[in-house]
Amino acid sequence: MAGRKAYAMRKQGRPSETHNKHRKEYPALAKEVIRISDVVLQVLDARFLQETRNLELEGLIKREGKFIINIINKVDLVDINSLKKNPIMKQLVPYVLFSCNKRIGLGKLRERIKIEVKRFGVTHAKAHVGVIGYPNTGKSSLINFIAGRSVAGTSSQSGFSRGIQKIRFSKDILILDTPGVIPSNEHAVTSSEDMQKHAEINVRTFDSVKNPDLIVGNIMQKNPGLLEKFYDTESEGDPEIFLEKLGRKRNILRKGGKIDIDRSARIVLKDWQEGKIIKL
Ligand SMILES: Nc1nc2c(ncn2[C@@H]2O[C@H](COP(=O)(O)OP(=O)(O)OP(=O)(O)O)[C@@H](O)[C@H]2O)c(=O)[nH]1
Ligand SMILES: [Mg+2]
Structure with a gap:
């Protein structure tokens, strides 16, 4: 072996162009979004909970005093009962079980976001909710699901999103999509x-x-x-x-x-x- x-x-071989962007530009964008956000959604792939956590960005979110909600996406691809028994789930509280494909979890997520924005006592006109996560976890799909229409491009090719995409979630909440980021x-x-x-x-x-x-x-x-x-x-x-x-x-x-x-x-x-x- x-x-x-x-x-x-x-x-x-050599890293691809996308990998270069993942190394330099995308982390900077994700960090910027974390800084300007009040609440951060970390999108995880239900099949790879631990693998798609970005502990580096989780650390930054905590240090910046921002609140994190974990979106466990693609639950349509796993057995939900075994997922709930996974010991990692305890570390991911608060989380929302989610599927963009099967349209699961949006109601719960809306509630959560509203609770956290309120609890945080956001006073500026629009609360900012940033969306971060590994490439291909479904960040752009989540944005589209929330928006109810296709506003962010999605692809099974990872590293698809290249800039920050903003959408209105409600009259006082703005959501920000970011390109996927892997830890340094x-x-x-x-x-x-x-x-x-x-x-x-x-x-x-x-x-x-x-x-x-x-x-x-x-x-x-x-x-x-x-x-x-x-x-x-x-x-x-x-x-x-x-x-x-x-x-x-x-x-x-x-x-x-x-x-x-x-x-x-x-x-x-x-x-x-x-x-x-x-x-x-
Ligand atoms: N089965 C399943 N597939 C999903 C779900 N959400 C997203 N996908 C698929 O996952 C792939 C990646 O989705 P994107 O929304 O482009 O992912 P992203 O996180 O924005 O990816 P980057 O922009 O590359 O970082 C696409 O092929 C989606 O169709 C889901 O809930 N279930
Ligand atoms: Mg994307």
């Missing part, structure tokens, strides 16, 4: 763990990752039987065998007729990143 990890690190200790992505994580949570998309087969192997290890069931393909506990069988089944071939393992793995990763493979 050590050899494989070293290989993954060597093949990692993940900027260099020097460890293969970070790379795995970024692929799994779709900070780095399926078409730009190196060694997609290793990432699929990791997902299989963490979710025994899930991919086998989804693709109705056996693995014998081995990711390579799984990808080989899937490639054969789907006729994913290279020139010369050999099975294209890389492309099979990217197809799985794409389905995973687009939330098609549900862990219910």
Whole structure:
């Protein structure tokens, strides 16, 4: 395994342009939004609670004396009962269970925002509510859901939002969308763990990752039987065998007729990143 990890690190390549923005410009925007906000919504992906928390920004929010509400988004992709049993949930109070796709949680969120804005005794004309979170957690989707129309662009390609988007929430509350931000200790992505994580949570998309087969192997290890069931393909506990069988089944071939393992793995990763493979 050590050899494989070293290989993954060597093949990692240069950070993309989006990664550069994630490193320099976006954190500055997110920090600015935190400074001007009275309440901050941190959008988390229900499938990756701990992975999508930005402890660095959480720290800044506390130091700035701002109030944080955690939005646990994409609950349509998880089993809510097991989610509620997750010990991390205790650290996320106050939170709102949310799904932009299934339109869950908006009423609760409205109530929460109003309570907090009032409790905070915001006196200026319009209270500011900032929205922060890792890339691809659903910040722009949340803004659109709140607005009741499409005001912020969304995409399964992470790093989609590039500036601050403002929308009116009510006559005295303004909401601010921000581009996704990853903590600075993940900027260099020097460890293969970070790379795995970024692929799994779709900070780095399926078409730009190196060694997609290793990432699929990791997902299989963490979710025994899930991919086998989804693709109705056996693995014998081995990711390579799984990808080989899937490639054969789907006729994913290279020139010369050999099975294209890389492309099979990217197809799985794409389905995973687009939330098609549900862990219910
Ligand atoms: N299943 C599911 N998918 C969602 C939900 N909310 C958002 N998505 C999807 O997640 C992807 C990212 O959504 P965005 O709203 O663009 O995410 P973002 O946080 O603004 O992303 P960046 O701008 O890249 O930081 C899109 O493919 C959305 O359709 C949800 O509640 N459930
Ligand atoms: Mg966005």
